[in-house]
Amino acid sequence: MEKYSVDGIAVEVCPMSNYRLGYVDDLRLHPALTYLRDDIPVVICSDDGLPDDEKDSLMRAWEAQWAEFIKIYSQAS
Secondary structure (H helix, E strand, C coil): CHHHHHHCCCEEECHHHHHHCCCCCCHHHCCHHHHHHCCCCEEECCCCCCCHHHHHHHHHHHHHHHHHHHHHHHHHC
């Protein structure tokens, strides 16, 4: 991880995919927060193609969870 930070190598994370697959129980605990705190560049991606109706519902949920993630990160900085 130190090499990523020093060399500015971005880590790609897929929080929603990780959440939906059960790798992360709570998006507030996603390891991306640790990467950001350690000055590791992060690229947030989605690797799940979804039907439009499901996508809209999940996007609303993601936006609420993302706002909470940013709030926690802002307080930790």
